[in-house]
Amino acid sequence: MHLITCPWCGPRDEAEFAYRGDATVARPAADAGIDAFYDYVYTRANPRGWHTEWWHHAAGCHQFVKVVRHTLTHAIAATGKPTDTLPVPAE
Amino acid sequence: MSAPESRPAPEPRSPLAGHLKPGRHGAAGSRPLVLREVPATIVELAARRGRAAELAAAVRGALALDLPPPGRGAAAAGATALWIQPDTWLVVAPRGTEGALAAHLKGVAGAAGSVVDQSHGKTLLHLAGADARAALGKGCRIDLDPAAFGPGRAAVTQMAQVGCVLYQHDDVPSFSLIVPSSYAIPFFDWLCHSAAEFGYEVP
Amino acid sequence: MTRMHRRPAMRARTGGHIDRDTTLTFRFDGRELTGHPGDTLASALLAHGVRIVGRSFKYHRPRGIYTAGPEEPNALAGIGTGARRTPNTKMTAAELYQGMVAESQNRWPSLRFDALAVNSALARFLPAGFYYKTFMWPASFWEKVYEPAIRRAAGLGRAATEPDPDHYEAAHAHCDVLVVGAGAAGLAAARAAGESGARVILAEQDFLLGGGLLADPVHEGWRREMTAALEALGNVVRMPRTTVFGYYEQNMLGAIERVADHLPEPPPHTARQRYWTIRAREVVLATGADERLIAFPGNDRPGVMLAGAARAYANRFGVLAGRRAVLFTNNDAAYATVEALAAAGADRVTVVDTRPLGPAAAAARTRGVEVLPGHEVVGAHGGRGLYSVEARARGGDGGFQIDADLLCVSGGYNPAIHLASQSRTPLAWDSGIAAFVPGTAAGQRSAGAARGRFGIAAAARDGMEAGGAAAAAAGFARRPAFELPAGGADPDLTVAPFWEVTARGKSFVDLQHDVTTADIRLAHREGYEHIEHAKRYTTHGMATDQGKTGGLVGAAVLAEARGLPVEAVGMPTFRPYVTPITWGAVAGHHIRREFAPIRRTQLHDWHVRRGAEFLEAGLWLRPAFYPRPGEAPWDAILREGAAVRRSVGICDVSTLGKIDLQGADAAFFLDRLYMNTFSTLAVGRARYGLMLREDGMVFDDGTTTRLADDHFFITTTTANAGRVMEHMEFHAQTVWPELDVQFTSVTDQWAAMSVAGPNARRTLAKVVAGLDLDNAAFPFMGVADATLAGCPVRVFRISFSGELAFEVATPAGYAAIVWEAILEAGREFAIEPYGVEALGLLRIEKGHVAGAELNGQTTAADVGLERMAKKKGDFVGKALAGRPGLTDPARPRLVGVRAVAPDQQIRPGAHLLEAGSDRSLGWLASVTKSVEPGGWIGLALLSGGAARHGQRLQASFPLHGESVEVEICSPHFVDPENARVRA
Amino acid sequence: MTRYSAFGLLTKAFGGHAGWGRAWRDPAPKASYDVVIIGGGGHGLASAYYLAKEHGITNVAVLEKGPIGLGNTGRNTTIVRSNYLLPENNHFYEWSLKLWEGLEQDINYNVMMSQRGVLNLFHSDAQKAAAARRGNAMRLIGVDAELLDREQVRAMVPLLDFDNARFPVMGGLLQPRGGTARHDAVAWGFARAADARGVDIIQHCEVTGIRREGDRVVGVETTRGFIGAGKVGMAVAGNTSRVAAMAGLRLPIESHVLQAFVTEGLKPLVDTVVTFGAGHFYISQSDKGGLVFGGDLDGYNSYAQRGTLQMVEHVFAAGVAMMPCLSRLRVLRQWGGVMDMTMDGSPLICRTPVEGLYLNGGWCYGGFKATPGSGWCFAHTIANDAPHRLNAAMTIERFRDGRLMDERGTGPWPWAQ
């Protein structure tokens, strides 16, 4: 059970969150073309290591929380608001 | 076409109507928990983008209520405000005239806030007693120990699969629990089940 | 309960942690026996001299009690009767209670005479993995003959098939320091942490606190003092009967508390077991050590037991496990068993020590104990009990018999590293004790025997330091230390590894699964030499004890075969659960009807009173239809539908998702989220909207109303309400965080009812106040506030049925009043409440798509709504909707379907075929018997779409062997010009 | 290779089973091979076997970073079925099931294929319609399927909760030919059979790089040195993204953890594979007696072969909700596996933009049943440098082109697939 520190609510159990995927991809400009949207929607770095990702605090404050989490150890290095830039530790 | 009616709206029905069984339930014990439903007006108040300070000032001026920071509630004479989301609060007051609090807040907030009446969408329960923490702990995953929580603290969380706004009033301890009305029955049932070990009373 | 009973033969007169003043009676395989509070089932059986308690998994060999704890491989029973019978329960951990009924397992017809014991004779044909090599011919025999036979022979206990009468619950705890295990180390750790002011939880699987101390009369005083001190500390929660089963992310540990397993049945309002999650800042693992077996021929005989267990039975339970005992050991610690047995009244103990004469052996000799240094046990003989032990000088041949009824074995001790390993703490090999020991990790440390500090004094000191350090790490200053145990020096606990006596016969490394050293060697020969392969090939360590007593021994045998040191071979992965956990305990409250909460609308009770049949819509219960007495479902549905088409009906649509959206950028935001435009919508008007996923598929639909320039009221489908909210939150918070929008779910705030039919206006006009419902004043897609029966309402002129219709929304607490008032007003028009089935009927007739068509696999064009797309401006899904696969003209498109013979039923899920072909061209998504066109109709997705209107195809339903001729038509069966809704 | 048979077992028994040799050799890697398969799971081993058997290509190595068969092949819940909706999947899995049906005789290893039936319960009209659509699609292409009503389900699995359930059982879609097979035996059996045809199975040999000359692959870097290869096939399940990245590919794949559980051994209790649609739960009983069960993905990217308590709670509750008598049983062990989840939930067996490099992956939580079919099609694709009709749609390009194989219409959210 991950313990995720919501920037607003504080540390909360995974049970309150819904995982919502890679937070490093950004929605392209409207006219960027199909390939740009294809990358945005489909292709992923899928690292074995630190991953910056979205967890929606669905049973809490309803905010999307940015989380830097290790996909092998499940350690969490940082959490922040959607507009925060979070440092990603070296492996 | 008939003219708009001016008589006050009738008494709203509680989603727990017919479901609350007054009396003593569960195990016999010397310090039963007390569990009841509290009729309330509940209004959601959100600041427009970038106007939280303005909104807070307006509310302070009109209601003598300080909109609390995350994780907290603030009580004033007529109402309690609970933080539920960034720049968003529930304002909870005793049940009054239909729509009156929302209308008042709309006036107070002006263009600085968005106001949504949730009085019918949310059900307010009250649980008090020495074993209240243990009863809630059967579903609540946040730490309610005095070292971590306490009077004045509020949390938006989930218990028994139901989203719940929790507010601690005092050291009894007594808690307010606000749940979506459509979930009121299963939530109430779970709470009764959890409290049964300690014994509880529905006034 | 206090009837006088004769003292069982093997029960000592005094000593131990049992209450001899109270007698408990219980049954084992039908035999009535007695014990005392403080006994386990195992100790009570041993007190009566019971030897065989079970049969092994594969060879059905007779087995006796082997340990005194949850690591037991042999002594499993079904405990309880009827729906409370629990199979595979370890007798060595089952606390005795009055009236306990226990039954041995895996034997037929009885424990003493087991027909499948013939397997033992056939053992040479049943080596590890034999089933992979045979049973392949003839091919059809596997399911019919071989597999059923194997399945019946395998398995252990029998499950009860009735529902469990007990209940379970969850509990969530938090602490600064969690101490797992309440032996010397755990008690000291908990006290040290507690005295420092930290919030401490001390979890102990046993029903008494003390661990190894309970078998150690010398330190009883200290144990009592420690437990009393802990009790006095308000910030320490002691949790006996609580097994910590797993170590999860960020110091969350799972535990099961056996609240009422020591009682015949749980008292009222009490859970049988409680599932705990414990989130700890710091964890101290003081889980002790498990004694390990030595592999030698016959090491599974009833009467063979671990040395520590024999000692525990003597000292803790006052039970002598045998009168003429042999101790087979490779270490000094096990000598404590000699004293314990002697004190409990054993006639004789002979020590077979694998080592040359050492101080412990010499000391024993001075006390008159016969010691055979440099010897080993090569056999244990007997039938259903043990008669003699065969020993020899190490490595020599021949041997001699020692008359014995008890053989105590100690091959050393393995720190209980299960939890530490789960937490991914690195393990290291400690050659001093020939075992793996855990390191430390952030927020976690091991203490005492759990990291190889085996002696009581050493363990206590280690625990005290660990507890203090954990509290300090959690931010609590350390306090002065308390007294550590005095007296009884710790024995020398270094161990020279000794795994196996090689001699002819079956030497077991996994008693429960009947895995022998020969099996391990066979696995190695066949190339299954990696420890994980050997485990799987032989099933070593896969039984309910997960190899706690023999796991490392098996690894050592494999290591020897491979010519590698044990530490290079390692152990298979440690996984939860430390000991098996009760399924129902973790399920807790959320079973039966409470599996998921039921959402009810405010009209639910009305629907119940009206006799509605309900159906599930997500978590909601919705009325499907309201049958009259004796009325068949379709008759009711058609009656309700007809009422709407011909006069007026009313339907509870409160479950639709509703979102209140405000903010300066609200309109712009909607334009981005929906395929169509909302910024052009006038205040007081509603518009149908279609939302795509970013991949271009249809996501959701619904009407949205503009209440003010900066204020909208959005409706979503019932099924997608939560997902649409989240979709909006995602885009508002992460994609366009600069927008000024506030939105919140008001699904529960508003009840809503659809009033539909030619008489809808007439009905409502009677009760709606403050709003002119006239077509000119309140046209199609108009929205306005009004009052109804004194309640505030918001009236929407929208229609799903295709009839003149109004949706009346009211704050949910008024729903019943408003509903009843409308019914009353509609009485003169014979108004009918209609359910979801009639709602479906009406929308299918009208050709409105819903969940069955918007199933995540369809595009807007597929369902005929492509024209809604705005030409200018960005919206979610726009780009990828243009991909070739989504615009392929061959994609199935929405069509209507009607049975050529109108009475002929068609079914959703049927496929559309050309006559004589079995190639699917599409499928029937929604089907209904209809009111207006009459007969069976449906909506389908069909390759070719509108181009096929007028064609005849087969609606094929091979699952029912059915094929129905259908005609393809426009999906708009009713009022295609949309005149009625505007009337 | 010594043939396995009851007679062989009997005769070897009298020699104390000393006569059994290695099931597969332990060769040192050669400098180069015609084909190198990365990944010694069921799919990699089956691919090598069928390359040798069907295409006569025997100069093949399977490179496995650890011991073979301990990836998802060694940790899955062993369900074998072909009850798919979309024709592209349906034909493929049916072919795989046909191969299963003769597999034991083909590879001379008892993989304990047990066609005890796979039953998917439904609880509403909408679910019934979806089940019917799927079952009819199966029947139309000749796959067995039966639609059971509530009473037929009760006759088959009487221990379900029919009386007090939150989501009452309305019926079920049964595939009688579905069932289970012994996971470990599949890897070992294919390894032994491939080895017998000359394939080198090289364990403890991790691929760390893919060497290219221009657009063409020429071999792989490994922890045991460079190994040259005419063609390289990837069959590394949960690690697909990582290995593909060695060749510069970025895929529509995320790695997710799926957990599984087994109870203590019991006498026969559950005779069919049952899937509880409303509870995201499924169960079967192994021949050894353990009830093997699981639920949904944990739902976050993970390369850890373990999950968190969150899903455990849900799965346990669903189990008791479905079958109340499970409540008193004890669960012995839980573990996890790393799924390579594609964005439409369907697999990839295809060429890649790099010449000579082939991809087999994206098996999500359903690739065990695909093992023989996947190996067969992958071998065909590698041998002919072109897909077989059965896997022609299983390309990477389908995502770019919008020709998705999204069985349930879930959308591009791998955690929800």
Ligand SMILES: Cc1cc2nc3c(=O)[nH]c(=O)nc-3n(C[C@H](O)[C@H](O)[C@H](O)COP(=O)(O)OP(=O)(O)OC[C@H]3O[C@@H](n4cnc5c(N)ncnc54)[C@H](O)[C@@H]3O)c2cc1C
């Ligand atoms: C809990 C669980 C339950 C499941 N249940 C079912 C089920 O009931 N039915 C079903 O059909 N499917 C099921 N699946 C899915 C199924 O297990 C997989 O799809 C299937 O086993 C994949 O086989 P594979 O051979 O492709 O992968 P694996 O067996 O994982 O083999 C891949 C191999 O590649 C190796 N490898 C990785 N990287 C490298 C490298 N760089 N160099 C060398 N080797 C490498 C790995 O070590 C591994 O051995 C389940 C999966 C899990 C985890």
Ligand SMILES: NC(=O)c1ccc[n+]([C@@H]2O[C@H](COP(=O)([O-])OP(=O)(O)OC[C@H]3O[C@@H](n4cnc5c(N)ncnc54)[C@H](O)[C@@H]3O)[C@@H](O)[C@H]2O)c1
């Ligand atoms: N015969 C010997 O001399 C010898 C050899 C090795 C160990 N020991 C014993 O080791 C002890 C050292 O003290 P210690 O405190 O380190 O060990 P301990 O064995 O006394 O205590 C460990 C405790 O942890 C509990 N436990 C283990 N796993 C648990 C879990 N998952 N959940 C809950 N409880 C769990 C056990 O029930 C036990 O009570 C001494 O008592 C000594 O008798 C003795």
Ligand SMILES: Cc1cc2nc3c(=O)[nH]c(=O)nc-3n(C[C@H](O)[C@H](O)[C@H](O)COP(=O)(O)O)c2cc1C
């Ligand atoms: C179908 C199946 C049945 C299993 N049965 C058992 C069992 O009876 N006992 C056991 O200890 N483990 C059993 N396991 C789990 C394995 O021991 C192991 O945990 C799993 O294969 C994952 O490997 P790992 O734990 O080594 O990572 C079983 C696994 C599977 C896939």
Ligand SMILES: [Zn+2]
């Ligand atoms: Zn939050």
